[in-house]
Amino acid sequence: MxxxxxxxxxxxxxxxxxxxxxxxxxxxxxxxxxxxxxxxxxxxxxxxxxxxxxxxxxxxxxxxxxxxxxxxxxxxxxxxxxxxxxxxxxxxxxxxxxxxxxxxxxxxxxxxxxxxxxxxxxxxxxxxxxxxxxxxxxxxxxxxxxxxxxxxxxxxxxxxxxxxxxxxxxxxxxxxxxxxxxxxxxxxxxxxxxxxxxxxxxxxxxxxxxxxxxxxxxxxxxxxxxxxxxxxxxxxxxxxxxxxxxxxxxxxxxxxxxxxxxRWRIRRGLLRLGPLYDLLRTATGRGVPFSLRATPELRLTRRETFIRDALLQLSRHFDEELRCRAYEAAVDVGHGPGRAGALAAAVTIRDAIGARALSRTPSPRATGNATDLLTDLLQDIEAVSQVLSHPDEIEAVRALATATVESLHVYE
Missing domain, CATH: 1.20.1070.10 (Rhodopsin 7-helix transmembrane proteins)
Known part of the structure; x- marks a missing residue:
């Protein structure tokens, strides 16, 4: 018509x-x-x-x-x-x-x-x-x-x-x-x-x-x-x-x-987990295989699973003492509890990657209960991933935490 x-x-x-x-x-x-x-x-x-x-x-x-x-x-x-x-x-x-x-x-x-x-x-x-x-x-x-x-x-x-x-x-x-x-x-x-x-x-x-x-x-x-x-x-x-x-x-x-x-929640989750995923993929030498058929939901699930598995492999290298010192250092420089916890976790993960690369195993006193520490780190992996985008803050907290430990050793 x-x-x-x-x-x-x-x-x-x-x-x-x-x-x-x-x-x-x-x-x-x-x-x-x-x-x-x-x-x-x-x-x-x-x-x-x-x-x-x-x-x-x-x-x-x-x-x-x-x-x-x-x-x-x-x-x-x-x-x-x-x-x-x-x-x-x-x-x-x-x-x-x-x-x-x-x-x-x-x-x-x-x-x-x-x-x-x-x-x-x-x-x-x-x-x-x-x-x-x-x-x-x-x-x-x-x-x-x-x-x-x-x-x-x-x-x-x-x-x-x-x-x-x-x-x-x-x-x-x-x-x-x-x-x-x-x-x-x-x-x-x-x-x-x-x-x-x-x-x-x-x-x-x-x-x-x-x-x-x-x-x-x-x-x-x-x-x-x-x-x-x-x-x-x-x-x-x-x-x-x-x-x-x-x-x-x-x-x-x-x-x-x-x-x-x-869709936005899934896309946001993928983006927020990106820094931690990239760090662990570089450290382990592998990542999640790319698939054209993978839905966004499946991609997010696979990325979360990979991060948890990689952290589980690193858990024997976690230094609980370093994490506690890093948390206190982050709080001392003015970060809130949530941000301080994420920075301390980032310092711990980076230190564990370095220890694993050097085949260095922390002492039992430093490692503590690896399972409990891993559980704490997995509480909010998105926040930990986000602070990895600010390496200067991580290095500053790590330097303070390391300096605190070294000064304690001197007094001992």
Whole structure:
């Protein structure tokens, strides 16, 4: 269907094309998890909801309206079709929120009360759709209207009732869905990304109320003999487009945010462990084999495992006395306990590498309990790795610790 030749072509592309693109992208993003967890009814419901929303904008675009009317041979039959999709979307949204939240008053999703509520919601919206088609069959609408049908036929018998019915049903569903989401946000402790997604959904359903207000005002104006058609033909589609984008974002944001947060945590872990990994790889002469198939999670696990194994091999060379002196020296020069501990661990590891290279074994008095010392060093290997990026600080602490030990030996 070519958009050329239709009135308001650039506006139609913006208003209908943008939400279609966002909704399709959201559906593609969610599709792998929907297919992987197909037995989960809520995931299937989200996919169906996004598909319904996308279908609304596809069918409501002026070229699609003309094509539908032409193929069926019934003038304006696209109207009840689009409105049916719209009411179905509202009903599915409300059902999904009830299932997610556990019902309007808070019982569990599987409770009899929640099931009754969901059946009533489903039956009510199905009844509205049947009534829309019945009213359309009774209405006389011979002149095709691709963009302004609501206002053009606002005073036509049966079509007038059809328009009022779908607007009232849409408004009621959006208000209930908005209230459910807002109550959910206010009363439940939520993950930060889920909370952001719900807020986007809430604003999206609120934007749908702008659509209803604009359409309703234009229709009522026609009833009174006034002409406020731009509210229906210009503002209402724009509000619906904004609402669709916000709703698509709301469904995608929790999954996308958690995914990006996990990727960042893993990437950050790899980067923070880099200095310690490089030091131990140089000391041992080996490292983690590179694999193109390794996921970031596997790479991080392998790096952590390699570091722990390498430290275990070095543990017999750890000098507990040197570590204690290094910690005291780091505290004396103004470092906090955490930083001082990491600097002392870095001094100990470097000394152990040197001792191993020289085949020098510390005395039992210096070594102490190697297992306990290794456990302490592994408490926060990221912090130890980070201080390795500051060799000057490590050398300064080591020099102070060594000087302290030497002065003690002199007095002995």
């Amino acid at each position: 070519n958009l050329s030749g239709f009135p308001g072509e650039p506006y139609s592309v913006l208003v209908f094309g943008t939400p279609i693109a966002f909704l399709a992208a959201a559906l593609v993003f969610k599709l792998p998890s929907i297919v992987r967890l197909w037995r989960d009814p809520l995931r299937r419901a989200v996919g169906g909801l996004l598909l319904l929303a996308c279908g609304i904008f596809v069918l409501a675009a002026p070229p699609a309206v003309a094509w539908t009317n032409r193929v069926t041979g019934v003038p304006n039959i696209a109207a009840p079709l689009v409105y049916s999709f719209l009411v179905a979307f509202c009903g599915a949204s409300l059902l999904l929120m009830i299932a997610w939240r556990g019902g309007l008053t808070g019982p569990s999703p599987g409770s009899a009360r929640t099931r009754r509520t969901m059946r009533r919601v489903g039956a009510g919206h199905a009844g509205v759709i049947v009534a829309l088609w019945a009213l359309f069959a009774l209405a006389d609408v011979p002149v095709e209207r691709r963009r302004d049908l609501d206002t053009y036929y606002a005073r036509t018998p049966f079509m007038r009732e059809l328009i009022a019915l779908y607007l009232l049903a849409h408004t009621a569903s959006c208000v209930l869905t908005y209230r459910l989401i807002r109550n959910w946000i206010r009363t439940v402790a939520l993950d930060v990304w889920l909370r952001r997604g719900l807020r986007s959904l809430a604003v999206g359903y609120a934007a749908n109320l702008v659509f209803d207000a604009a359409k309703g005002t234009a229709v009522v104006a026609r009833w009174t003999g006034a002409d406020l058609d731009p509210l229906s033909t210009e503002l209402a589609p724009l509000a619906a487009g904004v609402a669709a984008v916000l709703i698509a974002t709301g469904f995608v944001l929790p999954h996308a945010g958690q995914y990006l947060r996990d």
